Amino acid sequence: AVGVSLRTISTMENDKEIIGSQKQQIANLFEESLRAAFPDITDVQPLVAICNDPKHGDYQCNNAMSLWNKIKGKGTQFKGPQPVGKAIIENLPASEMIENCSIAGPGFVNIVLARQWIAKSLQKMLIDGIETWAPKLPVKRTVVDFSSPNIAKEMHVGHLRSTIIGDTLARMLEFSNVDVLRRNHVGDWGTQFGMLIEFLYEKFPNWEAGSAPAIGDLEVFYKASKQRFDNDAEFKERAQKAVVSLQGGDEKYRMAWAQICEISRKEFQKVYERLGVHLEEKGESFYNPYIPKALEMLNEKGLIEESEGARVIFIEGKKIPLIVVKRDGGFNYASTDLTALWYRLNEEKADWMIYVTDVGQREHFEMVFSAAKRAGWLPPNENDYPKASHVGFGLVLGEDGKRFRTRSTEVVKLVDLLDDAKKRCKAALEERGKTKDWTAEELEQTAEAVGYGAVKYADLKNNRLTNYTFNFDQMLSDKGNTAVYLLYAHARICSIIRKSGKDIEELKKSAAIDLAHPDERMLGLHLLQFAEIVEDACTNLSPHLVCEYLYNISEDFTKFYTNCQVVGSAEETSRLLLCEATAVVMRKCFHLLGITPVYKI
Ligand code: ARG
Structure with a gap:
């Protein structure tokens, strides 16, 4: 309702x-x-x-x-x-x-x-564009905080989920004419940098004088430095001092830190490029200069109290308070998030702040949002704007029902996963035997669209809160509710139109749509529900509603196509337009899900 x-x-x-x-x-x-x-x-x-x-x-x-x-x-x-x-x-x-x-x-x-009204609306959309079917949302500007991996640590499957879900939410809001700030809240600050920097200096003394060192795999580097930290008291002490120097703004340490971040950033960028996702990095360090001021405002409101040597905010209904200044005087994840929330509200003037992380962080965000409400930064009623929402998601599981890992028990590398999906798709396409007259480039592009699309869709089609099992065979199947099936369905519709030999642009202007057959009417009606589905998906932050809709549309189409002859029938022109309207709506759904459509299969 x-x-x-x-x-x-x-x-x-x-x-x-x-x-x-x-x-x-x-x-x-x-x-x-x-x-x-x-x-x-x-x-x-x-x-x-x-x-x-x-x-x-x-x-x-x-x-x-x-x-x-x-x-x-x-x-x-x-x-x-x-x-x-x-x-x-x-x-x-x-x-x-x-x-x-x-x-x-x-x-x-x-x-x-009225059937005529449905037909007229479809026709108007074909002429004016599906943008005229964008939902109207009561927000002007949103921050979507997503992906947000941590420097020097693994970008794992959880970050893949955040990247995919966050990108889709951003796309849906952008389509709805909302101004979206896509934010990568990278974990680029914290005590781990002390040991990383010390280790860097140990391995590459005076590196800043020469060219940048080849740290190599930053993760291996991270593990080695961690080992050193855990087993060598003298190193540990140096690492702790390095943190103080870094936080004090020491030029030399700052440069080392920037160097390490840059290496990670390049790795992250590879994944984003593959996925066609763009975001703007405003990492944890960005908010550092604003933390004292934000905490001072909270303090003035009487929210901050002393507890066991730390400075904390007590939250109604929670046993443990939110620590905002650690015992050693340092800031933490929560101080940064409170400050970021303040910044987004006051400097960036966002009226909806959306955070995409695994469900494990629900408590953290509940506490941050509650503190912001107590401070009067957010209204007491959660349905009022400005509003902050945590978009939690479940785990990705392997076949064994445990957290998804490769055989080497390492966390799965994202880039490998995408490579694998593409390779499998290419093989499957070649096996179909219809690709003989394709150019190598066509094959490459289609394999990419279908492979990456399959990985994204397998994730997005589930209610985000549930865990799901990662299964290549399932997601790459051309039957059932998969991206492969849907992309093929779309390509087939395009080929029906192509093979008719009719100029569809011409038909849009000259021919009329009629929906006399019940299966035509049903398809037409459901196509018209596009805007309300996208609206629901935005309001409830639930991309799976768009997947469900997309699948239902393709089922409606199959039914229509089975029962109504298109090419060569008396209703040919009307039915071709209905095919075109279906393809347009499907394409927009793919677009919202970050999937590249294919036209030929
Ligand atoms: N870096 C965090 C992680 O990997 C996610 C950050 C989410 N965003 C935020 N504003 N806290 O778990």
Whole structure:
């Protein structure tokens, strides 16, 4: 169900009106009716939802009961919720959108949309572009904090999930005309840098005088320095001193730190390039200069207390307080996140801050957000803006049900994983035997699109909170709910249009869509639900809703294509346009999921 009042922003793009969701348009009609039929009741918003059972209608509006509860016993002329529902229908403004309404149960209004209106809307979208179907969201600027690996440490599968989920959320919000700040909150600060720098100096004395040292695999380097740290008291002491020097701004140590970060950054960048993801790095160190000021503000509000030598914030309902200054006087993960939140709100003027990490960090974010509420930085009600949301996700499991690892028991290297997916896809494509007349480049690009798409889709199709098992055979199968199946389905639709020999751009202007067959109407109706699905996926931060929708659309298409002849039929032009509308919607879904569509298979 959707409330009307939140979304009154009207947006224009290239002079073409953004229509928003169909559900919203229906809700607007019912809003008018409610105001006309019950002028005294101003606090009931139309609750419009997709009909549970398509036999009864396309949508339903469930307001009669709550209205009835407000007026009964107060001398009303109405005799129950059913007549209330009837009055709602009678007061609906005339609209070409609705074919008819009927009453069911305790005053539910079932709504059947007009076939001609569905057809007209599809046609308008084909001409004006699917951007006119962007949802209207009540936010202007969001920060999406995602990926965020740690310097010198492994970028593991958890970071892959964060990267994929965060990128999709950013894409969905960008499509909805929200200004998105894509932030990489890299872990580039902390005590580990002391031992890394000391180790660097030990192995490469005076490195800063010559050219940059070949640290090689930073992870191996990290492990070696850790070992030294754990087993050598003298080294440990030096490492601790190095932390103090670094934090004190010592030029030499700063340079070493920057050097180490740069090596990691190059590695991260390789993964982002493969995945087609871009983000802007504002790592933990970025917020350092702002921490004292942020903590001072919290202190002035009386939030910070002394506890066992540390400075902490107590949070209602939590046993352990949030430590903001450690016993040794240093700052930590929480001090940085509180400061980053302040910065995003006040310097960057974001009204929605979204954090994508594994569910293990839920508690941390709950505490940071609670502290921000206590400070008055965020409103007390979580549905009000500005708002902060933690987008948690589950683990990636291996076949053995344990955390996903390669045989060498090392955490899986992301780049290898993507290479592997691509290689397998290439082999599968060649095996199909249809690629003989393809150029090498075509084969390469298709293998990449399908391989990387498969990895992304296998992740995104699950409710993000559940753990999922990483299985190449499953995700690369061309049957079932996989990217491979969906990409092939899209390519097949494109080939139907190609083979018809018709100029689709010409048809968009000259031919009309008709949806006489029930399978045509069903497909058309579902295509029109695109905006509300994307809206739900944004509002609930749930990309799997888009995957579910994409899969359902392809099923609807199969049904239509099985039962309705396209090329050579009397309805050919209309049906080709319906094919085109399906391909356009599927393509936009792929785009939102960060998957590159293929046109030929
Ligand atoms: N670097 C952290 C990790 O690898 C994730 C950071 C998430 N973002 C944040 N603002 N805390 O677990």
